[in-house]
Amino acid sequence: MRVLLTGASGGVARMLRPLLAASGLQLRLSDLQPPDDLQAGEDFMAADLADAAALAPLVRDMEAIVHLGGHSVEGPWATILKANIEGCYNLYEAAFQAGVQRIVFASSNHVMGFHERGDKVDAERMLRPDSRYGVSKAFGEALGALYADKFGLRITNLRIGNVAPAPVDRRRLAIWLHPEDLCQLILIGLRHPDIRYETFYGMSDNARAWWDNRRAQAFGYRPRHRSEDHAARVLAVAEAPDPIADRFQGGAFCSQEHPHPPGVPKP
Template sequence: MGSALFGKLVLTGARGNLGNELRAPLSKMARELVTTDILEAPAELLPNETYVQADLGDYDAVEPLLEGAEMVIHFGAIVDERPFEDLHLPNYVGAYNIWQAAWRHGARRVVYASSIHAVGMAENARGIDTDEPHRPDTFYGLAKCFAEDMGRMYWEKRGLEAVCLRILSCTPEPQNVRALGSWLSYRDMVQLVTRAIETPTVGFTVAYGVSNNDRAPVSNHKVGFLGYKPQDNAEDWAEALFAKAVAPDPQDVAQTRVGGPFAAVPLGESGIEAIKRMTEGKK
């Protein structure tokens, strides 16, 4: 991959864990990188990076950022289950604001950090692919369904391409037994986003953000044209993770659905806290 393949790229959610991992590789792909988040700017910026503090729920703040952009990589959101009212502006309205501003300014593509929670109630044992119908497990997952459907509509009605990446569990290392299937390494996440940007034409595409795990409950076989070839495998951590796992329970939807603990929590209650309990070997 050569440098400066694109003119201007915009990255939202740049202060989050995944957004921060994307800043450097994206800067090498563009002459100009605009990064944004609701938080203050990072301590150091890359040579071609401009940071703008902005609230995704405020269209007037978002719209100018997209002027002249070829693509927007939309990773900004609250990344946990919350009451609908808490998610409404950042996750629902924020997604609309990005797509609308991208279209108004003639951008070519939105690369969107969707989530496995858009289909979180699907069973692990079914081996779902990218045609799986929406089955959200939370208000958080429902927001991902909304944005995916909007992405398809903006492609079919307005010609704005979209790649929606249903990310599973993206962490430096797999954290629990569920992650033996769901883990996405940072290295593979960067590769997936890069492929979503570089692929010449995508129309509307859904792909799963998952590493090359032996136990992956999802399949990307229908979107091979993206050229995504994950390099990492959570199986390397299997022995250690099984040693601290909770007891198997076929009635526990946290263990049997692709959304994991998000599939089991009451609507509006944190899924991240439930994942922490699973990681600690607690029910």
Template sequence: MSAHIGTTVITGAAGRIGHTLRTALRADADRLVLLDRRPLQAEAANETCLKADLADLGALEDAFIGADAVVHLAGIPDEAPLPDLLADNVVGTHHVLEAARRTGVRRVVLASSNRLTGAYPIHHTVFPDEPPRPDGLYGVSKVAVEALGQLYADKFGLQVVALRIGSFEAEPTETRHLATWLSPRDLVGFTRAALTATGVTYTAAYAVSANTRRFWDLTAGQTQLGYRPLDNAADFAADFPDDDPFWTGGPQGGRYADPGYTLPHLP
């Protein structure tokens, strides 16, 4: 399935998700503008590669001129000291949204995270409108990212979609992924839908495959974005033990919710 996405900017384009999306969305775009702190090389005639830092609001403005949409992936992707997460994830996202506002970009797709609600127990199905229960400092930074997106939608009229990305892997690699896996095909499907869905003001949706054992509700993605995931981690269930301690009722974040995962990053 393809859809026209005009000129789309991807921040953090050098990462795993960025590489997957640039490859899949290339044919849908008039132009892809690929931003990263690391140097990138264009792989197609409609790709433009720029080296830029989220701290540089002016550079983001220059990169966004003429763009129809931004897919914002850049930032720290895991637990880290809070000052670092605030600088890269929160202030960086603020700069992306502000640059979009100043340059007239109509839609911004934010890479949020399932870790925003990782402290909920695994027996609880979480809907996107429930209160956040982050499993660590990284999750806290994504709470702020989503709040900024809501603010810019409410106050300045940006169309914002926050995708709460699951465990992005080619295939599940641990027991928790039987609930949280996001396949490459569904990553592309959710992102394409987030870029093209009509009637969007602000939407937060879990971006996770149609896993039988998932603990996140997918209604927002289906009704507001029009995407129903295709893959299911249950196809790989035989690779993992049924009696794994993860299923005994702990938090959805698994090891990410353990105090020891955050303690090394505290002052």
């Protein structure tokens, strides 16, 4: 399968590129700049997702897209608007025009950040974004629904927790995603015959999870990595309390810019 990987110079792509290539995919990499560890034989094309005209050559002859590109944390509205809202729209429209059949979208747990940690949420629950970044990922998910329902693309949204070789703090014991498990979720999105429009949580086998990922399991997802194997090490480290971040699933994205006045959710 010929697959375009956007955001190919980012941190997640650095972990994923070898795993996806080993799965037999023919990758075309794209980003603003080439990855600093670009290997001989890797196919790279520079493009700004905010430049609609630049995307037609990028998607030509591609069967699918793994869309990681964009601004990956909270940021000013102008930045989020260009990279994540206009960028996502430009890419989906170019994909449709070029006959690309599938897209796997790197959404984020931050579309659900203001759900409380005690609550277990599935993909059907109401969106509660915790940031402009989270809102932009909600836009990407909604855009995917439009291109699936109206134009027949097969779309998989992955609400990614935190991709890393191991969880590094308490929150990440709940939301951690090992790169191999992320690769497994992406391959389901790229290959499963019954994908039309799906949203899965991007997490490994996490006993402390706040998310119900039965929908991913129904499509065959069997995470191989368990955050609990790292719990003793993580829990041995003291963490500074933050009443807002500690209450909500989005953590520090919830407390960032939070005015804490009367009338807003208080711990």
